[in-house]
Amino acid sequence: MPFAITEAIFQKAVNAIGSGDLPELEHLLAWHPQLASHRRDIPEDGYFKHPYLLWFIADNPVTNDHLPQNIPRIAAAIIKAVRLHAPELLQEQLDYALALVATGRVPREQGVQLPLIDLLIDNGANPGTGIGALAHNNIDAAQRLIDRGGELTLAAAVCLRRTDWLPALLDRSNEAERQVAFVAAAFYGYADMLELLLRHGVNINALPTEGYGFHYHATALHQAVSSGSLEAVMLLVEAGADTRLADLIYHGTPLGWSQYMQHTNETPPGEKEKFAAIEAYLKDK
Template identity: 25%
Template structure:
């Protein structure tokens, strides 16, 4: 039987990987983007006390409704939540000396490094908890939450990771919608090469831009590259029932035996799972023909 500790770790890892995939490719322009006046963000500190030169906007009692917060603010907040001392001390443990204090990342690249490190620290602390740590009231160190047990605090941190991670994804969607980018057109015009963006063909399949997949394959974009979620174009074509695309991918040597990280299924498995009968029949016939050869 799966333990409570393992369930918490599994949920944490799932939420973390979803967030990490959503921030891949983050740029400084997007990181600091303020779509409205009055946004909270991170700014160069004017008091000289911030160790890394930046500080977060904020008030002890935030205004209601709260200001819109930038990706810089939101990601810094997630880093702080995961890495702060209380994710050790409130469970009755002590932070390691090398854990340090959460930084205020001054660039998108720094933010991704800080996110990775903060999650590594949080996950190690979470994995170290015993059942007694999870069951025991946290006591005086937790202030008004003294009578709450460790499990409730672990779930609180996971809720913070999940809901702030969802906000980060939403802001990225908002940014993308107001800053349209069509890398597929750029690739077809020769402005983007397979070296520049190896997984572009898989991205086209994920966007269901089926009409450009054959053209990208003809330009040398690899058919077996994967999206950030680990799906190949063949998985996506089979799951969406795009039979013509699937045939093109097969003609260009797509490896139909590759499995994805979410369902651990090959391309035929996707066709079956998503009830794409024509795609499943086509793949089954190819498998049968191969075994008869």
């Protein structure tokens, strides 16, 4: 009878993923086949609760801030073990692993995001819509998901600037779909897309639906400010966006967001002038 998986064994496997030690990982998977189905009990809420081993291939949430270049081979070894020892769990593991990879910062920065996406889809992961990737500024990942069979939604078409599809998607869209696309356009600072969507009926001051990302706690004007696009900010204000509304988490107005973006370390020094220009514009409104 196989021994139960201990925290130490699971952690050895996680460490092997992080270091790219494929022989060690394959040894652990061979001697402890329960690793294919075991879920770590992480006592916290959030999107990484009770993770499978496969879900560690994305470093999302960020733990090491690094992924080895052989991470696709690491992932393939885990998938092989799951397919052999826990096939009934394979789809669940693949689909969520893909979501973690597509929305992750570390896979993108390490240059392994697209190979991992291809590997997971090749093994049966559902490519979805790419909205999560887009909400995390992973444009290339979203494009790859769509190219690999994902659904091209109105929001994705707006963010990917698929103007060839926009007329048809707009014609069959509903109010909720247009609202998500509107917020997404503001998130990327696409003034032309904002203008197009305003002509098709959206609530300029509405909050996006929670679950789509794109700063769900803030208005399109907040999103446009965070994008650094003065053109998008001006278009929204001139179309009637309320500059006094505060977001629901930080309680900041769009002006407050422009001031914050000038001082946070998240903003590269060369881009802070954009937010100073937005601040100067909003102070007059």
